[in-house]
Amino acid sequence: MNHNPQSSDGKHDDDSALSDFLASLMDYAPTIPDELVEHYLAKSGFQCPDVRLIRLVAVATQKFVAEVASDALQHCKARQAAVVKDKREKQQKVIYLCLLSFLISFGLSDPLLEQDKRLILTMDDLSKSLREVGIEISTLPLYISLHVLVSITK
Amino acid sequence: MNNGCLENRKKEHDNSQKRPKSYKFGSKSDDFALAIAKVAVAQLCESVGFQGFHLSALETLSDISVRYIYSIGKTANLSANLAGRVEGNVFDIIHGLEDLGSNLGFSGASDVDRCVVSSGVVKDITHFVGVSDFIPFAYDVPGFPVVKESAKTGSFWEKGEDPPGEHIPSWLPAFPDPETYATRLSVENETMGVSNGKKTESELERVERNMDRSLLNLQLRFAHNENKGGSSHGSGYVATESNPYLAAPLHVGEKEVSSVVLPTKLSNEVALRNPVHVDVGNHVSVLETFAPAIEAMKSGLCDSDNVKKKLLYDQRPTVRFKIGIGKKSLGTMSDLNSQNEEDLLKIASWFGNDNEKDDKKRRVEKILKESVESSKE
Numbered sequence: 001m002n003h004n005p006q007s008s009d010g011k012h013d014d015d016s017a018l019s020d021f022l023a024s025l026m027d028y029a030p031t032i033p034d035e036l037v038e039h040y041l042a043k044s045g046f047q048c049p050d051v052r053l054i055r056l057v058a059v060a061t062q063k064f065v066a067e068v069a070s071d072a073l074q075h076c077k078a079r080q081a082a083v084v085k086d087k088r089e090k091q092q093k094v095i096y097l098c099l100l101s102f103l104i105s106f107g108l109s110d111p112l113l114e115q116d117k118r119l120i121l122t123m124d125d126l127s128k129s130l131r132e133v134g135i136e137i138s139t140l141p142l143y144i145s146l147h148v149l150v151s152i153t154k
Numbered sequence: 155m156n157n158g159c160l161e162n163r164k165k166e167h168d169n170s171q172k173r174p175k176s177y178k179f180g181s182k183s184d185d186f187a188l189a190i191a192k193v194a195v196a197q198l199c200e201s202v203g204f205q206g207f208h209l210s211a212l213e214t215l216s217d218i219s220v221r222y223i224y225s226i227g228k229t230a231n232l233s234a235n236l237a238g239r240v241e242g243n244v245f246d247i248i249h250g251l252e253d254l255g256s257n258l259g260f261s262g263a264s265d266v267d268r269c270v271v272s273s274g275v276v277k278d279i280t281h282f283v284g285v286s287d288f289i290p291f292a293y294d295v296p297g298f299p300v301v302k303e304s305a306k307t308g309s310f311w312e313k314g315e316d317p318p319g320e321h322i323p324s325w326l327p328a329f330p331d332p333e334t335y336a337t338r339l340s341v342e343n344e345t346m347g348v349s350n351g352k353k354t355e356s357e358l359e360r361v362e363r364n365m366d367r368s369l370l371n372l373q374l375r376f377a378h379n380e381n382k383g384g385s386s387h388g389s390g391y392v393a394t395e396s397n398p399y400l401a402a403p404l405h406v407g408e409k410e411v412s413s414v415v416l417p418t419k420l421s422n423e424v425a426l427r428n429p430v431h432v433d434v435g436n437h438v439s440v441l442e443t444f445a446p447a448i449e450a451m452k453s454g455l456c457d458s459d460n461v462k463k464k465l466l467y468d469q470r471p472t473v474r475f476k477i478g479i480g481k482k483s484l485g486t487m488s489d490l491n492s493q494n495e496e497d498l499l500k501i502a503s504w505f506g507n508d509n510e511k512d513d514k515k516r517r518v519e520k521i522l523k524e525s526v527e528s529s530k531e
Contacts, residue, residue, distance in 0.1 A: 044227030120206040
């Protein structure tokens with residue numbers, strides 16, 4: 001007996017929360033445009049005249065992409081921190097200095113320094129973060145990269 | 155068990171490699187939507203904190219986000235159809251979101267008797283909306299895909315005509331106008347009447363007339379088709395009309411043609427023949443042999459073909475070839491033949507170039523002689 005009014009109140013609250021949320025969605029325009037979402041929903045066969053539902057799908061997708069991107073960012077930052085630790089060891093080595101002078105003669109700056117400035121979304125980080133969500137991505141390994149050049153100096 | 159699982163995974167991997175790229179999201183028709191998705195995903199990544207992307211990574215992430223939307227729609231449509239509805243509901247969408255988020259987990263997923271309204275997924279989204287910044291899309295996106303207007307088929311119903319005969323439905327394309335093919339029937343009737351009435355008419359002339367009429371009809375038909383039919387039809391027929399090789403052949407005398415100038419070689423042979431005939435005594439000159447032919451060409455009679463042939467066969471003399479005596483025989487001719495002076499003059503005009511060459515050679519010889527004499531002196 002006691003549960004019933006509470007549960008009914010709870011349901012009312014939930015209903016109101018949902019309806020309020022859907023109403024608030026109309027103010028907040030998601031980054032993913034409505035036309036794009038409508039196109040792919042139509043492709044899948046989902047028919048709906050209500051704009052709020054399309055906004056709900058757009059917001060859900062935005063949340064998903066933001067989560068994946070933030071995971072990838074964390075991976076990228078972790079990798080950079082690991083490189084910075086090794087960098088100081090390497091700077092003491094003569095061979096690395098020779099390589100550095102070789103690169104500077106071509107007009108390129110120190111590759112290890114560059115990584116601190118820019119955060120770039122790479123396939124490595126992306127595949128790691130997507131694996132956590134349940135999507136398996138396999139890419140061909142790139143053999144020509146600065147990481148390989150650095151490893152030669154070890 | 156483990157080995158079986160590994161084998162299955164390998165098979166799936168092989169199959170996925172052999173199978174071509176999914177046409178749902180990789181075809182050319184989807185390029186526009188994918189491009190928009192790339193822009194949106196790039197904006198989102200920038201808001202998260204990235205400063206640059208590898209193109210392959212951006213393309214992959216945009217493709218996955220598009221598939222995410224597609225799978226939400228698919229699951230929502232499935233749950234709506236299961237409930238017996240055609241149009242989707244907010245509860246259908248929440249069901250779809252729960253399915254997709256089930257492997258990551260959301261709050262309240264383990265509850266047995268949970269209500270869709272109070273699902274953890276919605277709460278997570280609400281929280282996200284409250285926390286995240288407002289980032290509008292960078293471009294104005296038009297409504298797509300744009301529907302193309304279909305071309306008119308030109309059916310009976312569209313033209314407002316009644317199809318001749320009950321067996322023809324009105325949605326079929328209409329027949330062409332009867333003018334394009336009706337005249338042909340009338341021409342055939344006329345030719346039949348002519349052949350019965352006037353039997354004295356030569357067959358040649360009748361055939362001519364039929365040819366002319368059919369040509370006219372063809373041209374009329376092409377003109378009609380040009381006016382009505384599509385450009386493709388018209389251009390094709392115009393091409394055949396203008397093609398000179400397909401036009402009817404001209405008869406002798408219809409078109410003025412310049413008279414043929416006999417080449418010098420032929421005239422040499424003619425000259426050769428004459429001394430032979432002089433020896434024999436037939437007194438047949440060059441012009442006499444070719445006069446009827448030239449007259450026939452100028453007059454332009456249809457029946458001249460037979461006459462020409464007869465003349466040629468009657469007056470053609472026997473030919474004896476003498477090599478390298480042409481110029482000397484000229485000299486003999488001029489001495490012996492006094493009767494046909496006019497003809498000789500004409501022949502001489504044909505050989506005009508040769509005479510000039512002889513004069514030049516004589517001058518050269520003279521100069522040489524003079525030089526020799528002067529050197530001797």
